[in-house]
Amino acid sequence: MSPSPKVALISGGNRGLGLETGRQLATLGGYTVILGSRDQALGDAACARLAQAGLTAETLQLDVTDPAMVQAAIGEILHRHGALHVLVNNAGIRLEMGSLLDTDPALMREMFEVNVVAQLRLAQLAVPHMQRAGYGRIVNVSSLLGQMSTMGAGQGAYKVSKASLNAVTAALAAELGLSPIKVNSASPGWTRTDMGGASATRSVTQGADTISWLATLPDDGPTGGFYHDRKLVVW
Numbered sequence: 183m184s185p186s187p188k189v190a191l192i193s194g195g196n197r198g199l200g201l202e203t204g205r206q207l208a209t210l211g212g213y214t215v216i217l218g219s220r221d222q223a224l225g226d227a228a229c230a231r232l233a234q235a236g237l238t239a240e241t242l243q244l245d246v247t248d249p250a251m252v253q254a255a256i257g258e259i260l261h262r263h264g265a266l267h268v269l270v271n272n273a274g275i276r277l278e279m280g281s282l283l284d285t286d287p288a289l290m291r292e293m294f295e296v297n298v299v300a301q302l303r304l305a306q307l308a309v310p311h312m313q314r315a316g317y318g319r320i321v322n323v324s325s326l327l328g329q330m331s332t333m334g335a336g337q338g339a340y341k342v343s344k345a346s347l348n349a350v351t352a353a354l355a356a357e358l359g360l361s362p363i364k365v366n367s368a369s370p371g372w373t374r375t376d377m378g379g380a381s382a383t384r385s386v387t388q389g390a391d392t393i394s395w396l397a398t399l400p401d402d403g404p405t406g407g408f409y410h411d412r413k414l415v416v417w
């Protein structure tokens with residue numbers, strides 16, 4: 183008898199890297215793929231595109247900045263499937279490209295809400311169910327732009343938010359210690375999506391590969407790291 187599928191939630195799953203991660207997990211098999219989408223119709227359209235390719239996924243309305251909706255979404259997953267094993271914290275925004283010296287604090291707060299606070303909120307709600315299941319994989323979709331060791335000028339607010347998300351990864355992984363829950367950050371690289379733009383050097387297939395790999399790590403896989411092209415990179 184084959185084991186029950188692992189239940190995987192991907193935030194921002196209606197397009198770009200989130201949708202491609204859903205496609206890769208559905209292709210792999212053994213996963214019930216749930217595409218979180220703040221616009222239900224866009225999520226349904228994304229599911230329909232996967233269905234045309236013979237792949238199965240579900241949608242769930244999920245604005246990651248709405249605490250009541252996040253709580254309801256986790257409740258709905260438990261109602262539908264009785265478990266949550268994989269959380270891909272993919273939803274993210276990049277609102278400005280300029281200098282930190284000119285960054286409006288309100289804009290900074292908005293970026294932090296989506297790129298850091300929301301990821302932590304989802305993890306806080308997911309972890310107890312993962313602990314109950316004795317299995318968990320949390321992937322925070324970060325960026326090499328958030329790498330402290332190579333931090334340069336420009337795109338300041340986005341970089342600071344992704345560096346903070348990496349700190350969430352490291353601290354959460356440390357708190358979870360030797361539990362069966364693995365928490366890692368993924369860098370997709372500069373990828374051709376609405377955010378990355380048409381000139382980006384990588385396809386969504388390449389960009390989502392490390393995300394999917396971290397989401398499906400074996401029990402002896404790593405935790406508390408930052409990965410690009412499946413290789414550990416320095417923070």
Ligand SMILES: NC(=O)c1ccc[n+]([C@@H]2O[C@H](COP(=O)([O-])OP(=O)(O)OC[C@H]3O[C@@H](n4cnc5c(N)ncnc54)[C@H](OP(=O)(O)O)[C@@H]3O)[C@@H](O)[C@H]2O)c1
Binds near residue numbers: 199275
């Ligand atoms: N593309 C790159 O070059 C690149 C490089 C490094 C890291 N990343 C990271 O990869 C992740 C995915 O980026 P992408 O390139 O696929 O970008 P994208 O095409 O702009 O997609 C972003 C996704 O996030 C969703 N989202 C934004 N705010 C949300 C909210 N409040 N609640 C729920 N969903 C929300 C969007 O939903 P809507 O459709 O409703 O707006 C969309 O599904 C992001 O975290 C990004 O920072 C991207």
